[in-house]
Amino acid sequence: MIRAYTIASGKGGTGKTTVTVNLGTALAQLGKETYILDADVGMANIGILLGLENVPVTLHEVLAGKAKVDEAIYDGPAGLKVVPSGISLQGFQDANPDRLREVMHDLVDRCDYLLIDAPAGISRDGVVPLAIADEVILVVNPELSSIVDALKTKILTELVGGHVQYAIINRAGKDNLDFVEKKIEKSLGVKSLGSVPEDNHVRESAAYKTPVVIKYPTSGSSRAIKRIAAEISGCEYHDDTASAREGFIDRLAKAIFRGKR
Numbered sequence: 001m002i003r004a005y006t007i008a009s010g011k012g013g014t015g016k017t018t019v020t021v022n023l024g025t026a027l028a029q030l031g032k033e034t035y036i037l038d039a040d041v042g043m044a045n046i047g048i049l050l051g052l053e054n055v056p057v058t059l060h061e062v063l064a065g066k067a068k069v070d071e072a073i074y075d076g077p078a079g080l081k082v083v084p085s086g087i088s089l090q091g092f093q094d095a096n097p098d099r100l101r102e103v104m105h106d107l108v109d110r111c112d113y114l115l116i117d118a119p120a121g122i123s124r125d126g127v128v129p130l131a132i133a134d135e136v137i138l139v140v141n142p143e144l145s146s147i148v149d150a151l152k153t154k155i156l157t158e159l160v161g162g163h164v165q166y167a168i169i170n171r172a173g174k175d176n177l178d179f180v181e182k183k184i185e186k187s188l189g190v191k192s193l194g195s196v197p198e199d200n201h202v203r204e205s206a207a208y209k210t211p212v213v214i215k216y217p218t219s220g221s222s223r224a225i226k227r228i229a230a231e232i233s234g235c236e237y238h239d240d241t242a243s244a245r246e247g248f249i250d251r252l253a254k255a256i257f258r259g260k261r
């Protein structure tokens with residue numbers, strides 16, 4: 001079973017951190033023991049998105065050999081476990097990315113899924129996460145430049161001995177979804193796990209330091225991410241919107257027919 005996924009892209013800003021945090025939370029909501037690890041040691045964001053930016057020990061100290069990984073694990077939403085990176089430049093300078101493999105092995109033994117948020121680009125700290133995970137998931141926006149960058153990342157991953165299994169199309173528009181997905185699958189030569197729509201709820205939930213799958217569970221982005229979590233884990237997807245609608249219809253039917261029984 002595949003357990004350690006690196007979430008990568010070509011350029012920054014495609015939504016890797018958003019996907020890591022929300023897919024991790026969605027897997028945890030499905031009852032899977034899930035850890036997320038912020039391997040973007042230079043531009044760490046997971047801690048900021050989850051309100052863990054001021055914690056005393058982070059992946060920085062672990063990669064610098066100053067702390068054990070157990071000291072850098074924090075509780076996130078829905079039972080998710082989080083290993084954030086620090087935001088100081090000194091911490092980044094002291095961190096040795098070569099220690100990441102050890103950290104990954106240590107974590108992967110205790111969970112069902114480990115999601116590693118990789119840095120963008122092809123620096124040393126960017127390449128290590130591509131090589132060490134069981135599989136890489138590319139987060140790609142439906143734009144030519146993003147697809148080309150994702151393709152470069154796929155080639156780089158293979159060069160360093162890693163493997164790209166899936167793509168997730170993030171910030172998708174409303175039109176021609178299937179066509180765009182097929183085109184991207186063909187260009188990258190990998191299966192798409194699905195499209196996450198452009199959705200203002202993503203930014204709004206970030207302002208509350210809460211994953212969108214928790215803050216706005218019936219939003220388009222949440223439903224897409226939960227569907228992807230179900231696909232990865234082999235669980236059945238349960239559409240909250242459908243059940244909310246059913247609930248409403250049930251209540252309406254009861255209100256209408258109550259007097260007629």
Ligand SMILES: Nc1ncnc2c1ncn2[C@@H]1O[C@H](COP(=O)(O)OP(=O)(O)OP(=O)(O)O)[C@@H](O)[C@H]1O
Nearest residue numbers: 012013014015016017018120171197198199202203
């Ligand atoms: N589906 C979406 N709809 C709307 N906004 C989104 C969506 N996904 C991500 N965003 C927004 O896009 C911005 C970049 O997202 P994110 O930080 O997850 O990207 P990243 O690839 O991790 O970036 P970096 O490489 O700089 O770390 C954030 O402001 C985020 O809220």
